Amino acid sequence: MDAKFELPAQGGILLVDKAEGWTSHDVVAKARRALGTRKVGHAGTLDPMATGLLVLGAGPATRLLTHLVGLDKTYETTIRLGESTVTDDREGERLSAADAADVAAVLADPDRVARGVDALTGAIEQAPSAVSAIKIDGRRAYDRVRSGEEVELKRRPVTVHRFAAGEARPAESSDGGAVLDLDATVECSSGTYIRALARDLGADLGLGGHLVALRRTRVGPFSVADAVSMERLVAGDPGPLLAPADAARSLFPELTLSAQQAIDLGHGKRLEVPDVADARLVAAIDPEGRLIGLVEVKRGVTRVVTNFPTPDGAAG
Structure with missing residues (x-):
């Protein structure tokens, strides 16, 4: 592989600010080219719709990745209340739409939203989104959903350390229906599905809910503020790598x-x-x-x- 970048002997940790529309596999492929090595792995993926922090390891530093997978994470998200979708995000087919009167009633009573958020904070049990990568009898849940199967995954314990939501604001769905948008910051344990939080909050309010935006800003001690942009990575410049010793010291x-x-x-x-x-x-x-x-x-x-x-x- 013809590379301008000389990878250190111990490799390194690369933080990338993933852009919307890219798969995590796409980002790994660009990192391999920029770093001049095929030995690149990740410590957890992001959906194409999501943006933000991907933690990659290159060379011998990939040995650290198994110790990074279970770190707590922080997300910035926008939840839409008033519609539910197959995928629990804006990319899925709509399953239901709430009546305008029900949406207006929730808007008029902010405490209802606050109570719903509180109920989803702390140690909770959560059923992952049906389009997660969890395997059922050897097949990914999302493959089963896309082939027309109904999938319901078992609830599992997760911890939402912080679920800080702003005030719900009126918005319009793609067909002009009344919905509410809610911006929130979520700090959570590994394995928490933010789409499932949106789904469950919407269900609790009787409106249905899904994600319209998701950005990961933190993985353990690593921040998206220190990440290289996709534009820079695609141009072949990975920026400075975090030395394995520095990454390990932070953990x-x-x-x-x-x-x-x-x-x-x-x-x-x-x-x-x-x-x-x-x-x-x-x-x-x-x-x-x-x-x-x-x-x-x-x-x-x-x-x-x-x-x-x-x-x-x-x-x-």
């Missing part, structure tokens, strides 16, 4: 190694670190600032969970 406690400890850990040896508290994952960093591995610390002894290339190549 886990840090263990600073001596030069000899770094060599030993790179060869898979267990280290005695009696002054380090027990932890499921710790970022082991060498004196040069390189990430040698993610280790578990238990009773003052390390165990390598994920290793990274070392200067002598022992942990390729």
